Amino acid sequence: MKKDYEVDVLIVGYGAAGANAAIAAHDAGAHVLIVEKLRVGGGNSAVCAGAMVIPESQETAIAYYRALSSGTVGEEMIRAFAEAMVGIPDLLSRLGLEFTVEPPIPPTFPSLMPGKLKQIHIHPTGESGFRFLEGLVKDRNIEVLTDTQVKTLIRNPETREVLGAKAQRNGQDIQLLARKGVILTCGGYAYNPAMLANFNLPGATDYIFPWGAPGNTGDGIRLATEVGAALWHMAAIEWGRLCAREPSKKFGTAIGYGLGRTKRAGGYLFVNKFGERFMAEDASLSHCKAQLDILRYDHCNAEYRNLPAFLIFDQTYLSRGPIAPTAQMSEKKRGGMVGYSLVNKIYDWSADNQAEIEAGWVLQAQTVVELANKIGVETNALEETIRQYNRACAEHCDSLFGRNEKTLAPFETPPYFSVELGLSLVNTQGGPKRNVNCQVLDHNDGVIPRLYAAGELGSFFGFLYQAGSNYPEAWAFGQIAGRTAAAETPLSE
Ligand SMILES: Cc1cc2nc3c(=O)[nH]c(=O)nc-3n(C[C@H](O)[C@H](O)[C@H](O)COP(=O)(O)OP(=O)(O)OC[C@H]3O[C@@H](n4cnc5c(N)ncnc54)[C@H](O)[C@@H]3O)c2cc1C
Known part of the structure; x- marks a missing residue:
């Protein structure tokens, strides 16, 4: 098979989930390539407020996330999610990131969880969090191809294994092979009006404007469903x-x-x-x-x-x-307002x-x-x-x-x-259904071999969303996806 690149783990989309997946896979000994369709990486992660809001204890977390999900995820996933969220401070410390723990705040849905939640802020915003991750990626000499959009996954029709991807780089078709696995971290579909109309808002998309980065056009949903993935959480959206x-x-x-x-x-x-x-x-x-x-x-x-x-x-x-x-x-006067336009100064409102x-x-x-x-x-x-x-x-x-x-x-x-x-x-939650190891599942809950997903593409959240959760989710589950993909037995030549 023609190959322009051959690596162990191919990561599609360079936001927080992609960067974390790359770091974890690399640290587990894998040769990693990240591809990003825009000129620069970052996605929603680099324009977000950078708030991570997590419960204090695992028991509280399990009960709260169970109540929020209202039957949209199974018990095993609820427990894995709670464990990952409660483990966020350890993860950040392990990566060497300095962060502040702010005064606790009430949960978004106090009736579902009395008490308060721990609030961690990556200062000043997600932009600095992404610069930090970028630094870790550079330190490890992990190659990043920007201006490279994955168009389709390559699959062995007999074994159903995902073998890599076809992409377009500066107008050229290229073929990327992955001996261990492909991780989709290519974000949601806030910039795809047809998907929004179908899944969420028929007849009103003319009034809806995404706050995040423009690369999130639902490519991951198409890529995953083309190889048989089931979707979940498509109705969940953050306004x-x-x-x-x-x-x-x-x-x-x-x-x-x-x-x-x-x-x-x-x-x-x-x-x-x-x-x-x-x-x-x-x-x-x-x-x-x-x-x-x-x-x-x-x-x-x-x-x-x-x-x-x-x-x-x-x-x-x-x-x-x-x-x-x-x-x-000032950040204080803006009241935490960030987003693609403000961060990239697409248009600045006059004084x-x-x-x-x-x-x-x-x-x-x-x-x-x-x-x-x-x-x-x-x-x-x-x-x-x-x-x-x-x-x-x-x-x-x-x-x-x-x-x-x-x-x-x-x-x-x-x-x-x-x-x-x-x-x-703000962002969408829907995408390919995944298990606790971030393996993408088909309609019978069977694993699609060597295909992974993490981040807001097929997030944990299927119903009610606790503010400040998608960002830590991208970090924690990016890590899990990277580690598990790196542990796959490589395909032989
Ligand atoms: C303005 C804003 C504020 C937010 N504030 C918070 C907050 O404070 N706390 C919180 O928990 N959450 C927050 N969120 C949500 C959170 O930031 C995101 O859900 C999370 O960062 C998503 O990370 P990700 O890595 O999954 O996706 P992203 O960071 O969006 O990265 C996806 C990347 O994939 C690329 N891509 C897409 N398709 C392809 C393709 N075919 N080939 C190659 N690359 C592709 C995209 O260009 C993009 O760079 C906020 C979101 C926004 C927009």
């Missing part, structure tokens, strides 16, 4: 905060991420196409998924009731500074919002009637919504949605403004 729809469409990634999140004074509210409020604007738009009110589907009328949606605000709100986090802000007004992404109007016309909602409805909202501000009580009174400031000082909202997507 991010709101963003500005127009610039996000233009740049193809979430821009203005965190829009409307600010708790500063000044009149601001969200309205839908009927000119109605539909949620508490200060709701925690984190992994509790409060933002999904924007995606409420009205089945009787066959429409997303709250789309399109708009952030509307007055001059007081505008004059307090940028309405979205910017790359110039006075003027550039966005000039671009037409923020619309300006002298009156509420003009504002209603500009965003295409009925004038009377919008006027009534603003009257109700201002009454709630005067009474210090939002009886409709329970927004915190400290954030209630009247919408009163012209000119008025609006931004059409998009919803951003």
